[in-house]
Amino acid sequence: MSKAHDMGGRIDSRRIDITSNDVKFKADWEKEVFAITLALGFSSLWNLDRSRYARESLEPKDYLQFGYFEKWLAGLINLLGENGIIKGGTESEDNSKKRSFRVLEAKNVKKLLNMGGPTKRESTTGKKFNLGETVSVRGNNSNTKVDKGHTRLPDYVKGRTGKVIAYHGSHVFPDTNAHFLGENPEALYSVEFKVQDLWDKYEYFEDTVVVDLWESYLEKFK
Amino acid sequence: MKKDNFKQFYKEFPSNPDARVKALKSILEKEGLIDQKALDEILDTYQNKVGPLNGAKIVAKAWTNKKFKEDLINNTDQVLKDMDLNGRQGEHVVVVENTETVHNLIVCTLCSCYPWPLLGLPPSWYKSDAYRSRAVREPRAVLSDFNVKLPISKKVKVWDSTSEIRYLVLPQQPPDSKEFSENELVSWVTRDSMIGTGFPKPPTGE
Numbered sequence: 001m002s003k004a005h006d007m008g009g010r011i012d013s014r015r016i017d018i019t020s021n022d023v024k025f026k027a028d029w030e031k032e033v034f035a036i037t038l039a040l041g042f043s044s045l046w047n048l049d050r051s052r053y054a055r056e057s058l059e060p061k062d063y064l065q066f067g068y069f070e071k072w073l074a075g076l077i078n079l080l081g082e083n084g085i086i087k088g089g090t091e092s093e094d095n096s097k098k099r100s101f102r103v104l105e106a107k108n109v110k111k112l113l114n115m116g117g118p119t120k121r122e123s124t125t126g127k128k129f130n131l132g133e134t135v136s137v138r139g140n141n142s143n144t145k146v147d148k149g150h151t152r153l154p155d156y157v158k159g160r161t162g163k164v165i166a167y168h169g170s171h172v173f174p175d176t177n178a179h180f181l182g183e184n185p186e187a188l189y190s191v192e193f194k195v196q197d198l199w200d201k202y203e204y205f206e207d208t209v210v211v212d213l214w215e216s217y218l219e220k221f222k
Numbered sequence: 223m224k225k226d227n228f229k230q231f232y233k234e235f236p237s238n239p240d241a242r243v244k245a246l247k248s249i250l251e252k253e254g255l256i257d258q259k260a261l262d263e264i265l266d267t268y269q270n271k272v273g274p275l276n277g278a279k280i281v282a283k284a285w286t287n288k289k290f291k292e293d294l295i296n297n298t299d300q301v302l303k304d305m306d307l308n309g310r311q312g313e314h315v316v317v318v319e320n321t322e323t324v325h326n327l328i329v330c331t332l333c334s335c336y337p338w339p340l341l342g343l344p345p346s347w348y349k350s351d352a353y354r355s356r357a358v359r360e361p362r363a364v365l366s367d368f369n370v371k372l373p374i375s376k377k378v379k380v381w382d383s384t385s386e387i388r389y390l391v392l393p394q395q396p397p398d399s400k401e402f403s404e405n406e407l408v409s410w411v412t413r414d415s416m417i418g419t420g421f422p423k424p425p426t427g428e
Contacts, residue, residue: 008331008382012355016367020346024269029240032247034268035261038310043255052333057228068334068349070239074232077246081231089234091249098253106259113267116310119386147223152384154331156358168314168387179226188385190316203362206377212385 002141002155004060009156009199030069037072039104042112045083045097049178053150054078121185123170127215128187133164134221135191137213143175144216150178153217157209160197161221165210166190173214187215273342276307277390278411280340281422285395286404295319295392302339312339312388318381319392320418325376326391327365327418329357330383337388341413348417358382368419391418399424 002010025031041051054075056063063071080086084094085101104112129135139159143149152174170185177183192210195202235242250256280302284291294301298315302308308315315337318326330336331354336344347353356364361378365371372378381389393415399407399422414420 005332007351007354008329008357009359010351010355011359012352014350014352016347016350016353016356016364018347018368020350023273023343023345027240029243031265032243032261033239035264036243036247036250036256038264039256039260040250054228055333058232059230064351067239068346073239073243073246074230077232077235077242078228078230080246081229085253085255086231086246086249089245091253098255101255103255103257104260105257106263109260109263109267112310113264114306114309116308116313117386118313120314145224146226149224149226152332154382154384156331166316168385171314171385179224181224188387190381190387192379199359203360204374204378207361207379208377209358209380209382211382212387214385 003056004063005056006155008154025069033069033073033076037076038113040076040080042102042104042108044100044102046079047177048117049150049172049174050180051075051079052174053178056150119172120168121170121172121183123185123187125170125186125215127167127189129164129167129189129215129218131164131167134161135164135189135218136161136221137191137217138219141217143179145176145181146179149175151175153213154211156198157191157193157211157213160193162191162193162197162211164189165192168212171214173216175214175216189213189215189218191218268338268343272339274340274411274413274416275408276342277337277340277413277416278408280305280307280390281392281411281416282404282407284392285407291392307339309339311335312337314387315340315390316387317390317392318379320394322394323376325372325378325418326389327357327361327378327380328383328389328391329354329380331355331358332382332384335383335386335388337390340388340390341416345413365419368414370420391416393422396422396424 055071083097141153141158143151168188171188173184173186195207334349409425410422415422
């Protein structure tokens, strides 16, 4: 069974509520969560993959019930907890991590937001697949190093066959980076799947779905 | 196999989100780990400075300038960098062009990845479970929720943003907009047309 956050293709009969067009925040607490989460993202204590893993690791019933920024808030608290910054709903006595914590200053905000966090790296491994090549996605989408660990391989494409339509160079590998096991950059591809290779029932046979997949998610087509 | 599970520290905080963030913030302030001015600056950036107007400018330019369009599609990151439109959640961008035969639609099924520097923060529906679940399985039904009907001659190509590549749809220019200048065309480009859930349309209320 796929994890709560891995939603692609899940049967959902709800209409898209297009009146929920708001991009502004619904309440002041959402603004606080957004700004604090971004600011603490520059603390150097974790990375983007870790913070995604923190949100995915919330109790499944909370993941499904929480609004978007409630997930951010709970994930952030867990990240601070594992770094010993907080303890039992209050600050912790442990100062070891606080010393390496980089506090974001107003004067650096623009520069750091403009810089972002590029994930493309010089290729050290080369690439195994060519444009136009048919490839298979491996049959198991569990993290191979960490029990129930982070992955960006969606459940709905595991074991499926598609065609490589783009190569993006080497990118940081989320499955290890989320667990502080190194960036281990790998070739990243866009793989196009025909809908009839994904779903029993589909709308129109010519439609396709493109998914970005790292090399170790893929196998030679046999 | 290695284990690396989170302890659920959030349960030790008040469950009401407003009270929860207040409790967290007071700890962070006490410890000197946040600077209120930096928080204000972040909010000002995403509430007032960054939004779909950035993407619309690029689209209007691509419609009216062939050379720019080629560069934009083939050398996207450099073009955006030169225009100061790269940055957080837009570090690596791919522009996908709608044509007579292909209609592109963007989703992130695993979270809610979205090209912030070009479109701002995502609307609520983009982050909804329904959109994330359905866009890859029944994109045409999803589009009809947006009152978008596509002829069967157009293939729908759904892009699931599973990596740090962010996608922007380059919509087709409406035939009745051809006489307008680049500047005027900017207001034809809707946010949804750059996600694939809408089309460009004449500006209203001017």
